[in-house]
Amino acid sequence: MNDNLQVQLARNPAGVPVPEDFTVVTAARPQPAAGEVLCQTLYLSLDPYMRSQIAGRHLSGAVAPGEVMRGETVSRVVESRHPGFAAGDTVRCFGGWQSYSVHGAGELYRVDEAIQPVSYALSVLGMPGLTAYAGLIWQAEPRAGDVVVIPAAIGGVGATAGQLAKIHGCRVIGIAGSDEKCRYAVDELGYDACINRRTEDIAARLDQLCPQGIDIFFDLVGGEILQLASQRLAVGARVILCGLMAEYNSNTRAAGPEPGLWIKARARVHGLVVYDFEPRRAEFINACLPYVRDGRLQMREDIAAGLAAAPVAFCRLMRGENLGKALVKIAEEG
C-alpha cells in the first residue's frame, strides 16, 4: 500500500526554518522482515534539537535533504514479526515524521499503561520530562528555598523543571517570550514570577526577583541570558547547560560567560545530554507519575492535527510561538 505519508527535509534551512524547507510525500508502507515490527505513528514529538539535526550538527547525527525527518513517536504496533510485541501494543520509538515505520525490537519501548494521556510519554513523562528531572534533580540537587531560574519556562523541559522545582520547595523564576506565556507560567505552572524576555529588562528584573542571587540556572537558551544569569549566581550555584535555543537558528556559536564569574560563585556546571540518563528512565517515571496523578505536574500540549501540519508546527516552535509541548497527532489511538 502506498499510504505512508512522510515529511522529508527539502533543503537545509537558512536561519529560522520555513515550511518550504520540507516536502510532504507519499511512500510505500514499509514491510517488516522477520524479527521486525511495523508501527503506525500516533503522536510525533517536535523538539528544538531537530533544528540542529537539519543543520547537520546535532550529537545524534544529521538529516540531509531528501531524507525523512527523524523524531520520537508514540506508535501502535500494526504487525509484529517479533515474539515480544503484538498488534495493538503501544510503544515509544523513533518513528520519524511519517505514518508508518519498521523497527527491530530493540528500538521499541513499551509505554507504561499508567501514562495517561499517552502523549505524556513524549512530554512530561517522556524525554523532555527526563531531561528536566536529570538536570534539576540528579545534577542540580535542589534544596528547599533555592532560587531557580528557567528560561524557555513553559517548553516541555522548562515546564517540567519549573514544576519539579516548586515540588521541591524552591522559588522559581521563569523567562518566556510573551505575556501570555508568562501568565501561563505563573497561573498554571506555579512559577513565582516570569519575565517577558521580549518586553522587559531581563537584568533589572533578575536583580529585583533574585536579590540574593540565583542558586540554580537551568539553561535552555545560551547566549545573552546565560551571561546575565552567570553574573548573578549565588555562592554554591549550579548551572545546567542543556540547550542553546538562542543559537539553533544561527550558524555562529556565541562564547560562554567569563570563567571568573563561575569561579566567584564556586559554581558547579553540568553539561546535560538526556541520552545518558536513558538507563534511569524508570526511576524518573516512578518518581513523577504520582505528581502527574495528583495534578502537581501537568503539561499543556500544543498538538497539530495530521502529519501534513508538522512543518508549519515545527516552524512555529522554532519561532517560539507554540504554547506548551509541541506534538503532532497523526492517527487516533483507539
Next chain:
Amino acid sequence: MNDNLQVQLARNPAGVPVPEDFTVVTAARPQPAAGEVLCQTLYLSLDPYMRSQIAGRHLSGAVAPGEVMRGETVSRVVESRHPGFAAGDTVRCFGGWQSYSVHGAGELYRVDEAIQPVSYALSVLGMPGLTAYAGLIWQAEPRAGDVVVIPAAIGGVGATAGQLAKIHGCRVIGIAGSDEKCRYAVDELGYDACINRRTEDIAARLDQLCPQGIDIFFDLVGGEILQLASQRLAVGARVILCGLMAEYNSNTRAAGPEPGLWIKARARVHGLVVYDFEPRRAEFINACLPYVRDGRLQMREDIAAGLAAAPVAFCRLMRGENLGKALVKIAEEG
C-alpha cells in the same frame, strides 16, 4: 624599635607589574595588645592572586597604594599575650610583606611539626597544595587512566596537582612557558609530557598527546588554553576553574568557551576558591604528608633572599620566570 621592614604598594600597576610599583619602607615594630601575638616573618609566599588584589578585584579584597602588601607567611612567635601561644612557636598567618606582624590568636595556625621544611606549609602542604588537592581529588575525582592536562604545570598548584594525578594513576600532560620548565615537569615531577606554550602549537600537541580527549582539565590560566582544552574534552570530562593567569596582568576579561563544547562532553565544571576548603585542611595534610615523606610529592621552591627582594621576585613570578613555588625568606628559622 623602628625595625619593621615593609613593602607597600606604591601605585596600581599597569599591565605586568614592575618593581617601581612597590616601595620598601621601615616602620615601627608593632606592639601586641592584651590577647594578641607578635610574630616575626620567616617565609612569605608570593602568589598570582596578589596581582588581582593590587588591581582591586580579588575576592579577598583590594590592596590600595600606600598599604602594606598582604600575603601568607610562616612566622615565629616573638612575644605572646595570649595563653594559646608562646615565644618560639611556629605559625602560619597572613603576616603580609613585612618583618613583623601582630595578630589575634584566631588568625594564627600552628604549623604541624611534621611539615619539613617549614616552607612547605606555604607550598605543597600549604594553600597551593590544598588548592590542588581540593580541585583534583575532591572536585575532579580522578580515576586511574584518566588523561589530566595542567597548564601552569610547575607552579605551586600545578606541580602538586600533577604529582597527585600521577599518584592516582593518571596520564598527566603539562603546559609550561619554557623548555627548562617542561624538562623539570617531566624529569622531576613525573609528567608524562609537557608542552612549551611559547614555542609549540598547543592545539596540535594536545591532539597528539590526548587522542582520546582530555578527562580532567585543571585550569589555572583561562583564555586561549581553556578554549583549546574545552574543544578536546572526552565525554564525562571534569574542568576545574581555578585561576586566570592569562588575565591577571590585564583589565579585560575574556569570554569563556562556547557552552556547546561542555554540553557535548557532558562536562562537569567546578569553580574553585580554596578558602572554602579551609575546614578540610587537616584531611588534606594527613593524606599528603606520607607522599611528601616518601618523595612522591615534592616542591621546588624559588626562594628570594630578604624582604627587599620581594618586589623583584613578585614581578618575575608575574612574568612567569620563576621556577618552582615563589617564596621570600625573611628571617632564619633557628
